[in-house]
Amino acid sequence: MNNGNHHNGAATAGGVGPAGIAGAGDNQWLLRVRNLTKIYGEPGPRTLELTGPEFSSNICPDTDSIVACAEVSFDLYPGEVLGIVGESGSGKSTVVKLLYFDLGKTAGSALLYPYDQGQTNMLEASGQQKRRIRNHLMGMVYQNPRDGLNFHxxxxxxxxxxxxMAGQLHVGGIRERASQLLEKTEIPVRRLDDTPATFSGGMQQRVQIAKAIANNPPLLFLDEVTTGLDVSVQARVLDLIRELQQELGIAMIVVSHDLSVIRMLTDRTLVMKNGRIVESGLTDQILQDPQHAYTQLLVSSLL
Structure with missing residues (x-):
């Protein structure tokens, strides 16, 4: 576990670290999220008051609107790995899909330091700007490889x-980079011209990872990346993610319902239930001494 190395990707003053942040000191966040909210349907004036963990529901009794996530706030630092854990429907995947622009927000802001030095809410950027941010500054590895790869x-x-998409046009250079990335993600380079449809599930995930890190983004999202893989394959994929994180100093947000994945990969963890964060803290602390009843339940089911 790499607790304590929260800033292994932070740049020294004046230089540019692996996260590409010039002059970012140790306390310079990479991503700052405030009050991120996504509601499906028409919310009423009391929708947020009448939903959440204390009601064990994210469906508004007044309007039947669904609160996928509400008032989610956190900071992420360069090179840090943040876990988001919770059961199905807790809102954890919604958070990363909003941040990766797969979904549009209902409310809230997200500042990404390398984009306009964190001055502008990237969730309100133009479509063209969002594509630029996605192509240069972020990578995403989806639960289902078909969401992240073109199988044709x-x-x-x-x-x-x-x-x-990030502007590299030299064919030889692209092939060389693709070969390097396949090697880095433990896929035989001779399979460069094979389609992912001919690969095993674990290999498909590794191709997705290779694609996601192709442009050395400072931020990588991982959404339930080991779900549906055999246990031995899961372990290899998790080892690979951990090695890449340490080598590249890349900040990550890891979404999982599986606390053993969170324990292996993350420095800090947010626990979500019914669209809200119910607990947050250092991963070790949360696993050893969970405070919220729901977290206690999750941890005891792991033991």
Whole structure:
């Protein structure tokens, strides 16, 4: 576990660290999220008051609107790994999908330091700006590889797609970079021209990871990346993620319902239930001494 190395990706003053943040001191956040909210349907004036963990429901009794997540706030530092844990429907995947622009927000702000030095709410950027942020500053690894990969392209072609979107156009350079990334993610380079459809589930996830880190983004989202994989394959994928994180100093947000994944990968954890954060803190602390009744339940089910 890499607790304590929260700033291994932070740049020294004046220089640019692996996270690409010039002059960012140790206390400079990479991502600052405030009051992030997503509601499906028409909310009423009391929708947020009448939903949440204390009601064990995220459905508004007045309007039937669904509060996928509400008033989620946190900071993420360069090189830090933040876990978001909770049962199905807790809102954890919604948070990363909002931050990766797969969904539009109902309310809230997200500042990403490398984008306009964290002065502008990226959730309100233009479509063109959002594409630029996604292509240069973020990577996403989805639970289902079909959401992150084009199964009609070769594995190398999938990586090339990410590189081309960020403005790399030299074919030889792209192939070389794709080969390097496959090697880094433990996929035989001879499979560069094979499609992901011919790969096992674990290999498909590794191609997704290779694509997601192709442009050395400072921020990577991982959404339930081991769900549906065999236990031995899960372990290899998690080892790979941990090695890449340590080597590249990349900040990550790891979403999982599985506390053993959270324990292995993360420095800090947010616990979500019914769309709200019910507890947050250092991962070790949360696992050893959970404060909220729901977290206690999650931890005791792991033991």
């Amino acid at each position: 392209f070769s594995s190398g072609g999938n990586i090339a797609e990410k590189l081309i």
